[in-house]
Amino acid sequence: MKKKEIIRLSATKIIAKEGFCKTKVQAIADDAEVGVGTIYLYFKNKDGILDYIFEAQHKKMVAFSEDIEKRDMPPIEKIKKLLEFHFKELENDPNLAKVLAQEGSGTPKNKTKWMKYDSIGIPAIFHKMLDESKKKEEIGNIDTEIFAAVIFFIGRETAYLLQIKGMRDKQYNTFQELVTFIINGIKKHD
Amino acid sequence: MKKKEIIRLSATKIIAKEGFCKTKVQAIADDAEVGVGTIYLYFKNKDGILDYIFEAQHKKMVAFSEDIEKRDMPPIEKIKKLLEFHFKELENDPNLAKVLAQEGSGTPKNKTKWMKYDSIGIPAIFHKMLDESKKKEEIGNIDTEIFAAVIFFIGRETAYLLQIKGMRDKQYNTFQELVTFIINGIKKHD
Amino acid sequence: MKKKEIIRLSATKIIAKEGFCKTKVQAIADDAEVGVGTIYLYFKNKDGILDYIFEAQHKKMVAFSEDIEKRDMPPIEKIKKLLEFHFKELENDPNLAKVLAQEGSGTPKNKTKWMKYDSIGIPAIFHKMLDESKKKEEIGNIDTEIFAAVIFFIGRETAYLLQIKGMRDKQYNTFQELVTFIINGIKKHD
Amino acid sequence: MKKKEIIRLSATKIIAKEGFCKTKVQAIADDAEVGVGTIYLYFKNKDGILDYIFEAQHKKMVAFSEDIEKRDMPPIEKIKKLLEFHFKELENDPNLAKVLAQEGSGTPKNKTKWMKYDSIGIPAIFHKMLDESKKKEEIGNIDTEIFAAVIFFIGRETAYLLQIKGMRDKQYNTFQELVTFIINGIKKHD
DNA sequence: AATGAATGAGGATTCATTCAT
DNA sequence: TATGAATGAATCCTCATTCAT
Structure with missing residues (x-):
């Protein structure tokens, strides 16, 4: 390597x-x-290392989302797919999940270039998908911008939590439950 | 003071x-x-200051949850009440929300006494309530321990996000939507 | 102190x-x-220390030259007085002389604020006096700007040389000879 | 090359x-x-590079001085010739002048072999010539050792100054004036 | 002979903590 | 109690030098 x-x-x-x-x-x-x-x-310096960690992961996510965008399926399914990919990534590399969660939550001022872009860029992808889905009335009348960010962080936090709490065995189920939780949470309810 | x-x-x-x-x-x-x-x-030292911030907030939360426990209402309502209090607190003191979210996400090893206790204690309250609620079949068959932690962090993260993104005007609605989102997400769906 | x-x-x-x-x-x-x-x-930093050494000495020189300017005497006498003061200073503090000579000779780019000002400021005083003296035809038709700088450095170098070569005992005579040398060198010769 | x-x-x-x-x-x-x-x-190392710069220039000077020694002329004329050569060299290679002036002024302890030898060797040549000249009563009763060193450094310093101050156009005159200045400065005055 | 990736000793600077007042 | 001048351990980063190719 x-x-x-x-x-x-x-x-x-x-x-x-x-x-x-x-x-x-x-x-x-x-x-x-x-x-x-x-x-x-x-x-260049210590910050540059952290930056590169974010850059590498960010590029992976963007590549996947671009791929998914081309496919023909209901927006809510796209969200599900992206969520699954997002979670799967964090599940496979718990250290990465920890770093992204811990260090990605600083004030913008203290963030390196890619850290900023990451916490804006990925949620932006979710945001776009949520807007589409809302237009098609699949999901309720929620603030899509905030929810995009919330969904983004739920994944990171959970991957991190599972790791911290030594519940790696629970992972598969938990992530599935989480996807269901989120989809149910945002779906239109009569 | x-x-x-x-x-x-x-x-x-x-x-x-x-x-x-x-x-x-x-x-x-x-x-x-x-x-x-x-x-x-x-x-005692710099860490002690951070510890005290967690301690102070933790005690407030516990006091409220003990108060709620005494009352007679369906568990899911208790959860809703606690969520609302949790969110209200963070809404009122955005700086506190930031600190709790940012600094609460470290590895246990690096956490001070109250930081540890906070992220064990509060989710434990949610955990207990979720378990009760599950027993009464109000909510689906989810891993209540993990969800307790997820819900706890969703609050912190959101309060923090609203602050960072300068969307203070959106706050009232967002927190309401979030409570709905969570309640819907965990409720039993047929 | x-x-x-x-x-x-x-x-x-x-x-x-x-x-x-x-x-x-x-x-x-x-x-x-x-x-x-x-x-x-x-x-502020390591450079700041060097800067302060130059600042302190520079201020002393300026104070003396301002004092001498007020007095009524032929310009060439003023030059002699200033030379003597300049030399005396360096004689009394050979370490200072070394530092000023060694570190004062860098490229302007590498100089700190006072280092720059020193190697411009002090020669400027000599320059002014030489111009006056030239007008009164006491001295020959020399490039006063360059000579001002040359005179300035002769002092520093000599103080430094005496120190290096362990000829402290020769000092008194040398500085007198040097004043004579310079005065003779610049005086009008028929 | x-x-x-x-x-x-x-x-x-x-x-x-x-x-x-x-x-x-x-x-x-x-x-x-x-x-x-x-x-x-x-x-061998970084110091070796600086050493070699001094060595190269030193050898040039010694070659010329040996050449001049063989010729039959009054000592003061020899001094003038050597001065002219000294100045001409520094005039032709201003970068060299800077390096010799700046880096030649360290404490012996920090000097490399040729740096030491340079500031001992060349002044020694002047010293010898000044002694001869003094014996013939061409010049006054000065400390020839110190003056040899002073003259040596005046050349370096001036070449350097002209370079720094961007007065390359003044060079020809300045060096002539300087030779006159030095010769006048040391000549016997009645 | 020529190279430049890799090294790690060394040095400037910071900042939590102490303690004399 | 309250202070802030003084401290020095800790850490980032640089750059002369080496050596496998």
């Missing part, structure tokens, strides 16, 4: 455990089995 | 803006208009 | 011995018998 | 602009269009 990716994975692991602020660049270097200096060959 | 409370409020304000790690004790002292040394009269 | 002055003196001593680049802030702190942190209470 | 010479010229250029301490070996490599590693084929 490329050195940059090795560093990204080690950083994700350490930051998940310690939190970004408490993570020492040296610790990442040690885990990645490279010298500290090497990290600075691939990243 | 007591000095300790003045410091807590200043700390909440600054930490909300900067994040705990980047917050300098000096900045809190400046905002509270006391000397740095004074802070150390009331708090 | 004020802490800031103690630090300035220690810095002058160490920088004279090691050169600015090789001087460690810790070494200055050790010599001044203060903590490293203390230095940063009084100076 | 030989690689070593290409590197020497690039180093002279960069060091003149940045100062030795702030010059990065990589920057020299870039300017010389060679790899960093290549530099270490020709020079």
Whole structure:
């Protein structure tokens, strides 16, 4: 694997455990089995590492959503598919889920470029889908912007919670339940 | 007001803006208009300040939930009441919402006593209520432990989001919609 | 003495011995018998210390030249007086002389505020005096701007040389000879 | 041209602009269009590059002085000739002038072999000539050792000043004036 | 001979904490 | 109680130097 990716994975692991602020660049270097200096060959500074973690994940999500957009299905099904992908990703890489949840929740001011873009970009995808779905009267009269963000964070938090609480065995069910919960929560009720 | 409370409020304000790690004790002292040394009269260390913020809020929540428990009403109504209180609190003090959401999401290892207790204690209350509600078949067959935590965090996250996105005007509606969303999401569907 | 002055003196001593680049802030702190942190209470950064050394000396020189300007004497006498003061200063504090000579000779780009002002300001004083003297035909038709700078540096270099070469005993004579040398060098010769 | 010479010229250029301490070996490599590693084929370390710059110039000066020594002319004329050569060299390569002036002024302790030798060797030549001249009573009763060094540095400093102040057009005259200044300064006055 | 990716010792700076007043 | 000047451990980042290719 490329050195940059090795560093990204080690950083994700350490930051998940310690939190970004408490993570020492040296610790990442040690885990990645490279010298500290090497990290600075691939990243401008410590923030740059976190930024890259967000960038990598963000690009994956966007690629998937673009793919889904092309397909012909009811908007609410698209939302379901995206939710499933979103959750599946976080389920597969719990460290990543932790980092995205923990470090993505700062004030915009303190966010790096991709952190900002991530917490705007992904919810924006959900937002667009929710609007479509609302137009077709599949879902009730909710504030789609806020709900898009809420849905986005529910996934991250849950992946993180399962991890924290050592409930990895519960994961499959939980994510399915969560998708149902969200779909039920937003569907039009008479 | 007591000095300790003045410091807590200043700390909440600054930490909300900067994040705990980047917050300098000096900045809190400046905002509270006391000397740095004074802070150390009331708090053992920097972590102690954050701990106290969680402690204060946690105690409020517990007091309310104990009050509600005594009353006679269907469990799902209790959940609704607690949710409304939870949201109302965060709505009234957006800085507090930010701090609780941002700093509450660390690894247990890095959490101070009350931070841990807060994210165990409050969800535990929801958990108990959800279990009762499940027994009475008001809600579907969900993993109540996880959902308790999810619901707890949805509140924090949303209060925080509204604040960040500068949508304070949307607040009243959003919180109502959110209560509906959650209640619908968990209710038994045929 | 004020802490800031103690630090300035220690810095002058160490920088004279090691050169600015090789001087460690810790070494200055050790010599001044203060903590490293203390230095940063009084100076913005390492450069700030050097800057202050130049500032302090510059102000002394300007004060003396303003004093001399008020007096009534032939311009060439004023030059002589200023030269003598200039040399005397450097003679009394050889470490200072070294620092001013060594670190004052960088590219403007690398100079701090007062370093720049010093190597412009002091020669400017000589320049003005030389122009006056030239008008009165005391001195020959030389490029006064360049000579002002040359005279300025001769002093610094010489003080420095005497120090380096361990010829402190020669000092008194040398500086007198140097004044004569310069005065003879610039005087009108038939 | 030989690689070593290409590197020497690039180093002279960069060091003149940045100062030795702030010059990065990589920057020299870039300017010389060679790899960093290549530099270490020709020079033991960074100091070695500076040393070589002094060595090259020193050897030129010594060659000329040896040539002049053989000729039959009054000592003061020899001094004049050497001064002219000294100035002409620095005039032709302003970057070199800067480097010699800036980096030649360190404490002996920090000087590399040739840096030391340069500021001992060249002044020694002047010293010898001044002594001869003094014996023939061409010049006054000055401390010839100190004046030799002073004269040596005046040249470097002036070449450097003209460069810094962007007065390249003034050069020819200035150097002539300077020779006159020095000769007048040291000549016997009745 | 030539390269440049990799290294890690070293140094500037920060900031939580203390303690004399 | 209240203060803030002083401290120094801790940490990011740089850059001279090496060495496998």
